[in-house]
Amino acid sequence: MLWSKAFCRCPVLVLSLWFCVEAVPIAVDKTKVETPEQKLEAPQSDTGLHYDRYLREVIDFLEKDQHFREKLHNTDMEDIKQGKLAKELDFVGHHVRTKLDELKRQEVNRLRTLIKAKQDVEGGHEMNHKALLMQFEYMNHMNPHTFEVEDLDKLIKSATSDLENYDKDRHEEFKRYEMMKEHKRKEHLKNLDEEQRKDEEQHYEELRKKHANHPKINHPGGQDQLKEVWKESDGLDPNDFDPKTFFKLHDNNGDGYIDQQELEALFTKELEKMYSPNLEEDDMTEMEEERLRMREHVMNEVDTNKDRLVSLDEFLISTNKKEFQEPDSWETLEQAPAYTDEEMQLFEEQLAQEESNLKQKNVELQKQKEELERQQEQLDAQKAELQQAVEQMQIIKFEKANAAVEVKGQYKLPSVITSSIID
Numbered sequence: 001m002l003w004s005k006a007f008c009r010c011p012v013l014v015l016s017l018w019f020c021v022e023a024v025p026i027a028v029d030k031t032k033v034e035t036p037e038q039k040l041e042a043p044q045s046d047t048g049l050h051y052d053r054y055l056r057e058v059i060d061f062l063e064k065d066q067h068f069r070e071k072l073h074n075t076d077m078e079d080i081k082q083g084k085l086a087k088e089l090d091f092v093g094h095h096v097r098t099k100l101d102e103l104k105r106q107e108v109n110r111l112r113t114l115i116k117a118k119q120d121v122e123g124g125h126e127m128n129h130k131a132l133l134m135q136f137e138y139m140n141h142m143n144p145h146t147f148e149v150e151d152l153d154k155l156i157k158s159a160t161s162d163l164e165n166y167d168k169d170r171h172e173e174f175k176r177y178e179m180m181k182e183h184k185r186k187e188h189l190k191n192l193d194e195e196q197r198k199d200e201e202q203h204y205e206e207l208r209k210k211h212a213n214h215p216k217i218n219h220p221g222g223q224d225q226l227k228e229v230w231k232e233s234d235g236l237d238p239n240d241f242d243p244k245t246f247f248k249l250h251d252n253n254g255d256g257y258i259d260q261q262e263l264e265a266l267f268t269k270e271l272e273k274m275y276s277p278n279l280e281e282d283d284m285t286e287m288e289e290e291r292l293r294m295r296e297h298v299m300n301e302v303d304t305n306k307d308r309l310v311s312l313d314e315f316l317i318s319t320n321k322k323e324f325q326e327p328d329s330w331e332t333l334e335q336a337p338a339y340t341d342e343e344m345q346l347f348e349e350q351l352a353q354e355e356s357n358l359k360q361k362n363v364e365l366q367k368q369k370e371e372l373e374r375q376q377e378q379l380d381a382q383k384a385e386l387q388q389a390v391e392q393m394q395i396i397k398f399e400k401a402n403a404a405v406e407v408k409g410q411y412k413l414p415s416v417i418t419s420s421i422i423d
Helices: 002-008 052-062 066-074 077-081 086-091 094-121 129-133 149-163 166-190 194-212 223-232 243-250 260-265 268-274 284-302 312-318 341-410 415-422
Strands: none
Touching (some): 052 094, 052 149, 066 086, 086 149, 166 284, 223 268, 243 312, 284 312
16 A cells, blocks of 8 residues: 555654555464464554544545556655645546545535534534534535545644554553553452452452463564564474565565554564453453554664654664564563552542542532422422412302302392282
8 A cells, every 4th residue: 555655654644554454464374373262353453533434435545546646656755744745636537536525525424413413412502513513624624515635635634643642642541541440449349348358359469460470472573572473473484584584474565564553463472472352360451552562662673764664674674683683571561560659649539539529519419409309399389379379269259159149039029029010
């Protein structure tokens, strides 16, 4: 995928995460490797961006245009960053432009649907749709019908900005995940009696020891680690290990680079030593953090031009270093905690504050509920009094009417007298 690789060669344009097709599985000698009950899945190429699908589809159709591919091949990365490549959109084929227009209209409709859903959730208040659409900076909302040069330029810049701190954000999310897990464990222990607490802590310690009791973890990117992949995954003799051949075997799409997904696939064997989705002591979220740590480490060691790709030259140079041939032992997650005691303390203080705020809010809501109930009782009492007053007035009115009839009857002349007067 030439388009994806061009972006990856720029340290800022970290777009290989989503341009690359799903990694091709590494060849496995099935006669030597047993199939476990449940295999670890290869890392998925997913940005996590809410417009990931739109991004992929746009790139997919641009790559189908020969003119655009040729310009991409001959365009300097600085020119791509400055938006010069986006201007080549005017020269792509009509069928590609038509499809891009359709993709944009679909994306605009998707955003409008999201905004409508947000409006419904918030109680149907009047919303400024145009202002809300402007929050999505990866397209030109003033023209929701056609995909123009500005749209491609915005898409490149937005994706670049959003992915710039991708790994950093993932590390922070993992740190919070680990602290929350420890917090819940402590809270659970508080609700147990002394004997139950002792049993629970013993069980926790047993699980921790089981997880730590795994085969030696080779240094990611080191000679031993790659030779193990060469043997176990490629089915080749470790004594015949050849760096150049290894590189070509694991450059799955044959573009001359090992990208981040292809690199992460090399760590699957090491991760399988530590993690299994079938075991209670193994946390798959921690496994993905370990995979990320391994990939970052190798990239820092091998990717000398910091383009987030490993070229053949970079790889061959790294295999001649002492760090490759005699690497240090690898410090796994259990040896390198994700957070410090101070961070845990601050986290628990924040949780306590959040809990206090929620309790205060709950108290306020309870007071409001009681006040509404009191007002409702007053209204019900007033309604009852009013109803009673109306009924009393009706009784009085009825009694007066009956009294008037009785008075009229007392003064009525006898019929004989009345007849004689008439005669």
